[in-house]
Amino acid sequence: MIYFDNAASTKPADEATAAFNAVISSHYANASSLHKGGIEAEKIITAAKKTILSRLPSGGDLIFTSGGTESNNLAVLGIPQPRSYEQCKIITTALEHPSVAEPVGELEKRCFSEGSSASVLRLSPAKGQSFEDRIISAVDKDVFFLSVMAVNNETGFIIDTPKIYDAVKRKFPNCIVHTDAVQGFLKVPVDGDLISLSAHKIHGLKGVGGLFVREKVRINPQIRGGGQQGGLRSGTEPTELIAAFGAAVENYSYSRTHFIELSERLSQLLEGFDGVNFKLNSRDNLPSIINFSVKGVKSEILLHELAQNGIYVSSGSACARNKKSKALIAFGVSEKDADSAIRLSFSHENTTEEAEKFALTLKAAVSRFRR
Amino acid sequence: MELFMAKYGEIALKGNNKRIFEERMIKNIKRRISSLGNFTYERAQSTLYISPNPKNNEDIDFDETERRLLTVFGLGAVQRSLALPKDFNEIKRLGVPYLEKSLVSAKSFKVEAKRADKTFPMNSPELMREFGGVILDAFPHLSVNLHNPEVTVHLEIRDNYAYICPNRLTGAGGIPVGASGKALVLLSGGIDSPVAAYMMAKRGLALDMLHFESPPYTSERALLKVESLCEKLSEYCGEIRLFSVNLTRVQEDIRDNCPEEYMTILLRRAMMKIASELCRERHYCAIVTGESVGQVASQTPAAIICTDDAAILPVYRPVVGMDKIEIVAVARKIGTFNISTLPYEDCCTVFTPHRPKLKPHLADVKKLEARLNSCFIQNFAENMSIKIF
Numbered sequence: 001m002i003y004f005d006n007a008a009s010t011k012p013a014d015e016a017t018a019a020f021n022a023v024i025s026s027h028y029a030n031a032s033s034l035h036k037g038g039i040e041a042e043k044i045i046t047a048a049k050k051t052i053l054s055r056l057p058s059g060g061d062l063i064f065t066s067g068g069t070e071s072n073n074l075a076v077l078g079i080p081q082p083r084s085y086e087q088c089k090i091i092t093t094a095l096e097h098p099s100v101a102e103p104v105g106e107l108e109k110r111c112f113s114e115g116s117s118a119s120v121l122r123l124s125p126a127k128g129q130s131f132e133d134r135i136i137s138a139v140d141k142d143v144f145f146l147s148v149m150a151v152n153n154e155t156g157f158i159i160d161t162p163k164i165y166d167a168v169k170r171k172f173p174n175c176i177v178h179t180d181a182v183q184g185f186l187k188v189p190v191d192g193d194l195i196s197l198s199a200h201k202i203h204g205l206k207g208v209g210g211l212f213v214r215e216k217v218r219i220n221p222q223i224r225g226g227g228q229q230g231g232l233r234s235g236t237e238p239t240e241l242i243a244a245f246g247a248a249v250e251n252y253s254y255s256r257t258h259f260i261e262l263s264e265r266l267s268q269l270l271e272g273f274d275g276v277n278f279k280l281n282s283r284d285n286l287p288s289i290i291n292f293s294v295k296g297v298k299s300e301i302l303l304h305e306l307a308q309n310g311i312y313v314s315s316g317s318a319c320a321r322n323k324k325s326k327a328l329i330a331f332g333v334s335e336k337d338a339d340s341a342i343r344l345s346f347s348h349e350n351t352t353e354e355a356e357k358f359a360l361t362l363k364a365a366v367s368r369f370r371r
Numbered sequence: 372m373e374l375f376m377a378k379y380g381e382i383a384l385k386g387n388n389k390r391i392f393e394e395r396m397i398k399n400i401k402r403r404i405s406s407l408g409n410f411t412y413e414r415a416q417s418t419l420y421i422s423p424n425p426k427n428n429e430d431i432d433f434d435e436t437e438r439r440l441l442t443v444f445g446l447g448a449v450q451r452s453l454a455l456p457k458d459f460n461e462i463k464r465l466g467v468p469y470l471e472k473s474l475v476s477a478k479s480f481k482v483e484a485k486r487a488d489k490t491f492p493m494n495s496p497e498l499m500r501e502f503g504g505v506i507l508d509a510f511p512h513l514s515v516n517l518h519n520p521e522v523t524v525h526l527e528i529r530d531n532y533a534y535i536c537p538n539r540l541t542g543a544g545g546i547p548v549g550a551s552g553k554a555l556v557l558l559s560g561g562i563d564s565p566v567a568a569y570m571m572a573k574r575g576l577a578l579d580m581l582h583f584e585s586p587p588y589t590s591e592r593a594l595l596k597v598e599s600l601c602e603k604l605s606e607y608c609g610e611i612r613l614f615s616v617n618l619t620r621v622q623e624d625i626r627d628n629c630p631e632e633y634m635t636i637l638l639r640r641a642m643m644k645i646a647s648e649l650c651r652e653r654h655y656c657a658i659v660t661g662e663s664v665g666q667v668a669s670q671t672p673a674a675i676i677c678t679d680d681a682a683i684l685p686v687y688r689p690v691v692g693m694d695k696i697e698i699v700a701v702a703r704k705i706g707t708f709n710i711s712t713l714p715y716e717d718c719c720t721v722f723t724p725h726r727p728k729l730k731p732h733l734a735d736v737k738k739l740e741a742r743l744n745s746c747f748i749q750n751f752a753e754n755m756s757i758k759i760f
Contacts, residue, residue, distance in 0.1 A: 304587030369587075 002311040002354045006201075007153055007183060007289055007345035012244065013203035019247035020205060023240040031237050032228060041239045048246025052210060055249060057191050060214040063233045064242055067209040068182035068198035069099040070222075074211050074233070075147070075178045075194040076103035078219035081111065082144040089142040091135065093159075094124040094330035095152045100180050101326075104147065124330040125157070132160045136167045139175060146177045150184025154327045154343055156289025157282070158184070162191040176217060182209075187254045187286060193217045199241070203347070204248035208241035255348040259287035265352050266290065266344070269359035275366065277337065290344045291328075293337040294362075296370045302342060305365040311358055314343045372454050373433065374422035376534060377440055380447030380544045383417040392575075396445035396547035399609060403439045407432055415530065416487065422454075437540070442606045444573050445550075446542030450525065454532040457491060459501070462526070466502075466535045467509045470524060473537035479516035480506065484526040491528045502526055546575030548609045553577045554687065555650050556659040557642060558613075560597045560715070563661030563690055565604055565707040566698050570689035571659045572608040578659070579612040580604075581646055585619045588722075593715040600710050601760040607705065610759065616645060617754035620747045622722060628742045631724040635669045636677050636731045637740060643681035645751045650684050659687045663698065668727035677736050 003011070012020075023044060029037030031045055049062050056062070065071045082088055088111055092104050108120050121138060125131040139146060146168060150161045161179045168175055179192030186202055195212035199205055213219060213232075225234030270276045275295035294302060299315035306313055328338040344358075377400065382392040397412060397419065404410065408431040409424040421440075423431045433451060440449045453469045455462050474480060484498035493501065503515060506524065525536045556568045558580040568578055582597045594615060605611045618641070625637045646658050662670045662678075669678070679686055690698050702708035 300590070301587050304590060307591075308587060365587075 002350075002358060004311065004313045004344040004346060004350065004354075004358065006347040006350075007156075007343065008314055009200050009206065010203045010347055011349070012200075012205055013248050013251050015247040015251045016204050016244040020240045020244040023243045027239060031239055032226065041237075044239055044243050045237055048242045051246040052197070052249050053212075055186060056195060056212050057214070060212050060217075061230075063211045063213060063229050064237055064245075065209045065211055065233060066207060067200070068097075068180075068196055071182075071196035071198070071209045071211040072097070072099040072178075072180055073103050074219065074222050075196055076100060076107055076145075078222055079145055079176050079178075079194075080218055080220060088119070088144065089140070090120045090145045090147070091138055091143050092120065092122055092147045093131075093135070093149065094122045095157065095327045096147065096149055097153055097180060097182070100147055100149070100178075107145075124332075132163050135159075135164055139168050139172060141172060143172065143175050146175055147180065148178070149180040149182075150188055150190045151181075151286050151289075152327055153183045153289075154325055154341075155291045155331065156183075156286035156345075157331070158188050158284060158286055160189075162189050165191040165193075183286070183289075186249065186252050187288070194219070199245040199248060202248050202252050204245045205241050208238055208245050210245070253348075254288075256287060258348060259346055262346055262350060262352060262355050263287050263290050266355045266359060269356065270362070273363060273366075275370065288346045290346075291341055293333070293340045294342065294366055294370075295337075295340065297340055297366055299340050299342050301369050302340075302362070302365055305369065306358075306361060309361045311361055314345070315341060372422060372425075374420055374452060374454055375436065375440060376448075376450040376452050376536070377419040377421055377443075377446050378448040378450065378542070379417040379419075380445060380542055381546060382445050383447070392445065392547055392550050395550045396443065399445070399547050399549070400440065400443050402609060403443055403606075404436050407436050407439070439606075440542070441540060442543055443547075444543050444545040444575065444607065445547035447544060448542050449540045450534070450536040451538065452525075452534040452536040454534055457488070457528060457531075457533050459493065462502070462533050462535070463505050466526075467505065469535065470506065470537050471510075473522055474506065474510050474513060474524075477513065477521040479514050479520045480522040480524060481515060481517050481520040482506065482524045482526060484528075486528045488528050488530055498526055498528070543573070543607070545573035548572050548575060548607075549577040551575030552656040553579070553654070554657040554659050555646055555653075555655040556580050557646060557661070558582050558597055558600065559661070560593055560600065560711065561661065562695075562702050562708060562711040563663060563666075563698055565600050565661075565705070565711060566701045567659050567661040567687075567689050568604055569607055569701065569705050569707075571687055572604075576657070576659075577610075578604075578608050579614065579653075579655070581642075581649060582613060582615045583618040583642060583645075584615055585622055586617065588619065588622070590715050592713075596710060596713050596715055598758065598760075600707055601758075603706050603710060605760045613758045613760060614649065615756045615758070616751050618642075620754075621743075624743050624747055626722050629739045631722075632726055632728040633731065633736065633739055634722050634724045635727045636674055636736055637743070639669050639674070639678045640681040640736070640740065641748055643678055643686075644748050647681070647683040648749075648751070655684070657685045657687050658682055659689070661690055661698075662688045663690045663693055663695075666695070668729055671729050673730040673732075674728075677731050677733050680733055 027041050027044055029041050031038055031041035053062055065074060104120060123135055123138060148159055148161060148164060151158055165177050168177055177192045178194040179190050180196045181190040182196055182198040182201055184190050185197050193214045198209040221232045223234050228234050228237060267278060276292055278292045303313060303315050325338050328341055382389060385392055408429055409427040410421050411424050413420040437449060437451055455465050482499045482503045484495045486495045507513060522537055525539055527534045551574060554571060554576045556578050558564045572578055580601055584594055601611045601613045621641045625634055629637055664670060702711060
């Protein structure tokens, strides 16, 4: 099997599964229990949290969630609504993952029903201007919430969130800045008041993620109950998943040079090939995500044919089957090209031999299925 | 003792053949509920009495048994009842507590009594009046409503016992599956074909399914979806065999050799030919499809002439005159709608022409068909998988 779908999910690191197994077989007590078993579990969670926080901006806390989607929902729907109705503007981008875009839509509706005139600005990148500058210049005193992703899941497009955070906070310290770092965490520098994380994108396990909350930023819980995690996210903490998350973070390093090598080799192999278009890809993008389109073949067909040959890739984003990719359209890609877009996403385990086999299989498939 | 009275529907009207239908239905009932526990079966007066075997003191899930009985074709009504000694005082003493659960939250009721055993000292009107009075005394919050009661309590005096039932449920109706023979359904994964299958099973046909896939144009998930449809349908239809035939070569052959507008009609003919061949080999008596006149280009009357011509057996199209809303209502009722609407393409939507031929002429279609490689159709069995549900 050749697995080129690491932006969808990754193979758990050995250290992560080892941590999971160790905790689940001997530290299964509820971390809120008063006995020694509970205290042990709590210690494991605290240790993992410390590890993860060490890779995030200082001066904040981490809330464990069930994953990226919950973190994004908590960030967007959990922010307190502005006191004054005048300050009711939200800025986000047209590239966001549905787990941000959908809650933002919901927030917009709620503000309206409260009687205020909320407006949401969804920015798209434009040629000739840095996207960060475009976002920064759009923020004014009325904006109370800004949500931007650090790395776009479909294209690997990077947005410099530390730059945005600095500039916005300097001028408008009351504006809450949320960064969706599900694809960006440990891969590019990230910053924000709220930062969403997911474990299974960095060789942890599915079912756990986190939301970094900077000191003095207040959020309202979206899941209420027993008051765990300071009441901000009730529910028994999954100690074993959190331990695996910590282990994954501790052992993760982004193999940038390796990914550049892989993507350059692939470009070499495919560049001249008729109909393959790398325009969706830029050298400034995250090198572990490659997006290209193949003229005249629907990506779904190629995807199935590659899978028949044991090669797993995605068309656009894996969560968005049969939906047109909003992000690709926002980048100005034609609908036809978006229909035939293939996303490859690498891990450190992928090799140039795999890239070569992929290129050969792709060429054979394209010549069979091109119309 | 609590038991089920499963009352025959249409088959009660059968003449000399009644026994055949009856036995088939009992077999189907046993197939559906035997995994829930050990039951005894007794039949009398067009009713099947299904009671937990008294020798086995296991807990039987009555709700689930009831749910399953309601999916068995041939039953007109299902009554979960209490069997009582044929003595009015006993009926009062044991019957009232049994009715409590159904009556305590109701506002109005009526009693319907039937005295099959004419030796019983009270006649039906007397029973209704007297037992109604007993209920009113026990549950004073109730009022009697003869025209539109919330709860109708059925009281039946039969040969051995008296039976009371506060909730008579309408059965699935129709004829027991298998009593009419065996047919083959073309199951695409859409909304219509599972409904067609359900409707023909209701007329007593045992069914197997034929599905066409076109990898890599269609996803493996499309097949998984059809498998879950079979699983759901087997609740009504009994055992189902799913034949899945790879149609990619046939579709590519049509695409490469014929005008695009004829894609759909030629594909439908290929499907009919394969279905016919399978029917001949395995002795099915008919082909069932979910076609509805005018719904899509391949279902215009002219197109149906062309498809029908390729079949060697009668083609049953039970939804032919239904509109989409009616079909959807049935699909929701039988629980296939939410599976059918999962977003995976089936082979029919691969290479869909922009402007399909709405009024194809059979002669033209046959001329085009001559350009195709008939081996792909003849050797379909080489690319076929079978799974049983």
